[in-house]
Amino acid sequence: MLLLPGILYLLLFFITPLISLVFTSFQQPVINGDIGQYSAGFQWQNYTDSVMQYLPLILRAFGYALLATVLALVVSYPLAYFIGVKVRGYPLVQSLLLTLVIAPFFISFLLRTLAWKQIMSDEGPLVVGLKALSLFPNDGHITGTPFAVIFGLTYNFIPFMTLPLYAVLERMDVRYIEAGNDLYASPFTTFRTITVPLSMPGIVSGTLLTFIPAAGDYINASGDFLGSAQTSMVGNAIESNFLVTQNYPVAAALSIVLMAVILIIVGFYVRRAGTEDLV
Amino acid sequence: MAAGTFAEKGADLELVGITKTFPGFTAIRSLDLFIPAGSFFALLGPSGCGKTTTLRLVAGLEEPTAGRIVIGGRDVTSTKSFQRPVNTVFQSYALFPHMSVLENVAFGLRRRGIAAPLDKAHEALRLVELDHLAARRPGQLSGGQQQRVALARAVVNRPALLLLDEPLGALDLKLRRQMQLELKDIQTEVGLTFLHVTHDQEEAMTMADTIAVMNKGEIEQMGAPEELYELPRTAFVANFLGQSNLFTGEVVGSTPDALTVAVGGQRLVIPSQRAPRRTGTVTVGVRPEKLLLLTSEPDAGSVTASGTNTLGPGRVIDVSFSGVSTQYTISVPGVGDVIVFAQNMVFGPVVHVGAEVWVSWNVEHGFGLEDSPEEAAAGAAEAAAAAGADGDVATSALTTVRG
Structure with missing residues (x-):
């Protein structure tokens, strides 16, 4: 009985739009109708057509998301370890650093990404500076390149990686590390065999919280922000089909494909990581 | 390696x-x-x-x-x-x-x-x-x-x-x-x-x-456990490792064999080789299980001759039964509280609260501390604080030192 409100909430706000999305993905155009006019149908081709058409974007989305996740992990782990373990005795420093990690959230995601666009634009300080030092070709750009998009994704999702890692590392008993050292494990071996396995729940949630939204992101890769036509991800295709060309069935089909692929990847990943073994 | x-x-x-x-x-x-x-x-x-x-x-x-x-x-x-x-x-x-x-x-x-x-x-x-x-x-x-x-x-x-x-x-x-x-x-x-x-x-x-x-x-x-227990050098050791009755008094007599200390008007003798401090105010002690509880005053003359120390008369102020032994706390006027552990040879305690008793022990069992009286008081207090659960007993040991 107590679960009833939760179940109703899920039915209303999750299942209903999902069903609607599935119906849309099978719709067919109304013959002689307006642009964006569709009727109920069972058009399988929506899936095959959209996947065929947008396969490079789908692959690029997962490639970029994977790279951004790995980079975010590489940046966040030492950061979370420092905040959660190294400065454990100084609660003030700890809170300050955590606030700094969360601080970007006080400014809109869009504005921050635009700010990066400014910094990395052809007239921006970075490109000008690099060119002045002859470290960069004169006709080179940063915005619009895969580098800028992956950088943007990494930057935007770092807090989502850092916070779960911090939550786990902060609670980790340093006596396990001492025990490892006492049992002849060098600092690196201790890290590999003790610290990493013990922080696995944080690694798994952090990577999921980064990978899933990054794979569907359409802001960073958009030409209006850090990307260009060459860096379009599947999210950009969904966005333009829904909002620009009003090709709702294709957009819906792409959304469902994206969701299904993410579910499969996450399912395998969580099984492999074996977090249920951790106490 | x-x-x-x-x-x-x-x-x-x-x-x-x-x-x-x-x-x-x-x-x-x-x-x-x-x-x-x-x-x-x-x-x-x-x-x-x-x-x-x-x-x-x-x-x-x-x-x-x-x-x-x-x-x-x-x-x-x-x-x-x-x-x-x-x-x-x-x-x-x-x-x-x-x-x-x-x-x-x-x-x-x-x-x-x-x-x-x-x-x-x-x-x-x-x-x-x-x-x-x-x-x-x-x-x-x-x-x-x-x-x-x-x-x-x-x-x-x-x-x-x-x-x-x-x-x-x-x-x-x-x-x-x-x-x-x-x-x-x-x-x-x-x-x-x-x-x-x-x-x-x-x-x-x-x-x-x-x-x-x-x-x-x-x-x-x-040192070895027995050595530490039988011959503690400081009040802290005497009271952290087991319990001790400690008495502070002036040395009033000294021979190569024995040291006589005046404590609250009564005289206690300890072997000289068991006493590192032999002049001035000293703290001497004895373990509670070494004490013998007497219900009548022993003949003073024979006591010294037979090599025993006697304190008393005092009043039993606490009796606590712990199975194997019974712990008696005896208040001796001018000396302070003295703790006695007695084996339960008969059923239950042999005397009750309020009874007038004397305690005696073999001179050989006494020991002197290296501590000055101030150090002894501080050490006993530290041991009392450390003992925690045995707080009552240790506190009474502390009172003894001050008395």
Whole structure:
């Protein structure tokens, strides 16, 4: 009985739009109708057509998301370890650093990404500076390149990686590390065999919280922000089909494909990581 | 240490002028200590006395502010924890929760590249009678079982020096006794050097060859358990290791054999060789179980002749029955409270609260302290604070010193 409100909430706000999305993905155009006019149908081709058409974007989305996740992990782990373990005795420093990690959230995601666009634009300080030092070709750009998009994704999702890692590392008993050292494990071996396995729940949630939204992101890769036509991800295709060309069935089909692929990847990943073994 | 081989035997440990300061306080003050190879050495003291810090320094988990640590003739002061031929049984066990019991035990062997680590791990688990649980996770074991796994995980490495940090603290009395015996067996069998840190004086006395009593970052007294118990040098030792009746008074007579001290108008005699301070105001003591409770005044003349001390008359102010023995607290005017442990030879207490009694003891059983009267009062107070649960008794000992 107590679960009833939760179940109703899920039915209303999750299942209903999902069903609607599935119906849309099978719709067919109304013959002689307006642009964006569709009727109920069972058009399988929506899936095959959209996947065929947008396969490079789908692959690029997962490639970029994977790279951004790995980079975010590489940046966040030492950061979370420092905040959660190294400065454990100084609660003030700890809170300050955590606030700094969360601080970007006080400014809109869009504005921050635009700010990066400014910094990395052809007239921006970075490109000008690099060119002045002859470290960069004169006709080179940063915005619009895969580098800028992956950088943007990494930057935007770092807090989502850092916070779960911090939550786990902060609670980790340093006596396990001492025990490892006492049992002849060098600092690196201790890290590999003790610290990493013990922080696995944080690694798994952090990577999921980064990978899933990054794979569907359409802001960073958009030409209006850090990307260009060459860096379009599947999210950009969904966005333009829904909002620009009003090709709702294709957009819906792409959304469902994206969701299904993410579910499969996450399912395998969580099984492999074996977090249920951790106490 | 060469990879892939076990230590041949235990190594000796030498601490030279070890000092450890933390921001705001000094945990250890210029500590010198030598522990011979193959011995079972206990560091005994109340919490905060620096014993665990000493252990962590030896393990390499802390760095000394000054001084040297020498294990088996090799200066290891500047080496890291994982490079030292030392293993620790942690107070919290610190078993790796993500590994099976077997992998926990094999961990150190694998790191050192010892052949057949799993076989040796099984062997060590058999030693602590837990081989049947080898596949479990530590979280699935009881506290006592985890304790034994922690022990196996350390012992399996055959370290030249095994450090035990209050390893039996979490066990119930019966299991603790059993583990004490097992530990002692392992130590003799394997011939390792054990450094055992504990606040449990009974545990230290049962297991160790040598005990060092620590207080406020310094060693108060060191010696064999019997020696420490029968001839404590300071009020702290006298009251931390068991209990003592302490009396402070002026020396009024001294011969090569005996020292006479006036305490509250009564005279007590102690053997001179058991008294380091022989002039001025001294503190002397006697253990409560050495006292004899008398219900009638002994003949004064015969008492001195037969080599006994007598105090009294006093009133019994408390009687507490504890099975094997009964503890009587007797208030002697001008002297203070005196505690007597009497074996229950008959059913129940022999006297009741309010009874007039005398106490006597053999002169041979008395001891004198090195402490000045001020030091003795402070030491007794520290021991009283440390004793905690035995607060009542220790406080009465303190009153005795002041009286």
